Amino acid sequence: MKPLFITFEGPEGAGKSTCILSVAARLGVPVLVTREPGAGEFGRKVRTLLLEEGELCPETELMLFLADRANHVQNIIRPKLAAGEIVLCDRHADSTLVYQGYGRGLDKEFLRSANRFATQGLVPDITFLFDIDPEIGLRRVAARSGANRLDREPLEFHQRVRQGFLEIARLEPERFVVLDATQSPVELSDQVFDTIQQFGK
Numbered sequence: 597m598k599p600l601f602i603t604f605e606g607p608e609g610a611g612k613s614t615c616i617l618s619v620a621a622r623l624g625v626p627v628l629v630t631r632e633p634g635a636g637e638f639g640r641k642v643r644t645l646l647l648e649e650g651e652l653c654p655e656t657e658l659m660l661f662l663a664d665r666a667n668h669v670q671n672i673i674r675p676k677l678a679a680g681e682i683v684l685c686d687r688h689a690d691s692t693l694v695y696q697g698y699g700r701g702l703d704k705e706f707l708r709s710a711n712r713f714a715t716q717g718l719v720p721d722i723t724f725l726f727d728i729d730p731e732i733g734l735r736r737v738a739a740r741s742g743a744n745r746l747d748r749e750p751l752e753f754h755q756r757v758r759q760g761f762l763e764i765a766r767l768e769p770e771r772f773v774v775l776d777a778t779q780s781p782v783e784l785s786d787q788v789f790d791t792i793q794q795f796g797k
């Protein structure tokens with residue numbers, strides 16, 4: 597299978613992380629499972645700042661996500677792709693466009709260009725959008741692990757996020773695969789696995 601950069605996006609509690617682990621175990625080739633924010637030592641520190649600290653203004657929040665992404669792409673993702681591996685990444689640039697753009701109201705064209713800067717132009721080969729009603733997703737998060745700083749935003753914020761993801765998926769149908777995340781974990785894993793197998797031939 598050729599090296600692929602595959603991202604998983606969607607509102608909170610959509611089941612991305614569980615699916616990534618199950619698909620990684622099934623692929624049978626070298627796979628890097630990673631996430632944003634939070635990969636590597638630098639990423640872990642930035643994740644703590646982003647998700648556990650009290651108040652952050654939207655601009656500070658944005659720059660921390662971008663700092664994490666730039667470091668992640670240059671020091672972790674690109675070397676793995678160059679070594680021929682498949683990279684499965686839980687959230688990436690689309691989360692910035694959607695959470696900071698549709699959610700926080702920052703300028704979307706600026707965010708697109710900031711993402712290009714942070715990724716040095718790296719774009720995923722496939723992006724799976726796990727679509728879910730935020731009321732269902734947030735209930736799952738609360739039951740599982742308790743909410744982080746962004747989970748605690750009001751429901752309207754999460755509804756804008758969901759609509760934002762659906763809108764950007766419509767703009768790039770060749771990259772996005774939209775999945776109904778209310779399906780069972782097995783059904784989701786099968787769909788993701790089959791799509792990757794097809795794409796990687």
Ligand code: TMP
Nearest residue numbers: 632633661687688691692695696746747
């Ligand atoms: P998660 O890894 O548990 O999904 O938490 C990450 C949170 O950070 C989630 O609420 C989405 C949010 N986020 C952004 O707001 N912008 C970003 O660029 C990224 C990667 C995540």
